[in-house]
Amino acid sequence: MANDFLQIPVQTELITRKKQLKRCSLNESVAGMMRLITITHFEENKQDDSFGNELWEYDFETIDNVQAFKEKLSESLQKSITQHEKRLNAVRVNVGFDQVLTTVYNRRVKQRIQIGIEGTLRKTNEPFAHHEVFFMGPLSYY
16 A cells, blocks of 8 residues: 555654655554554643543552543543544454553553554555553653
């Protein structure tokens, strides 16, 4: 499939230098949008307050009910993806939550959130899958 889509993030310096913007495939473009939705909190996008998800409301919070948190986050992502990514059908979101020993800055146990997004690309009817991992308190992603 041709690289018909702009790569996220758009490199605006290429525009000012009158250069060609980087392109990507449909699958890569939808994956870029999934990443953008997962790393954006509500009201961060000035043109659309509904873009993003609830994950960022829980930074530094103690999660008492893990199952309720996973369900709420899954519903938030499902709604946002369905509303903002029209190139994807039959969206399914799976949220995992566990504790891991990290050595990113120092050795400590952190809460890890794993997000799996699956669906079908409307244009090609091909399966689509995307995964993200975040650490809570403070939230960070890699």
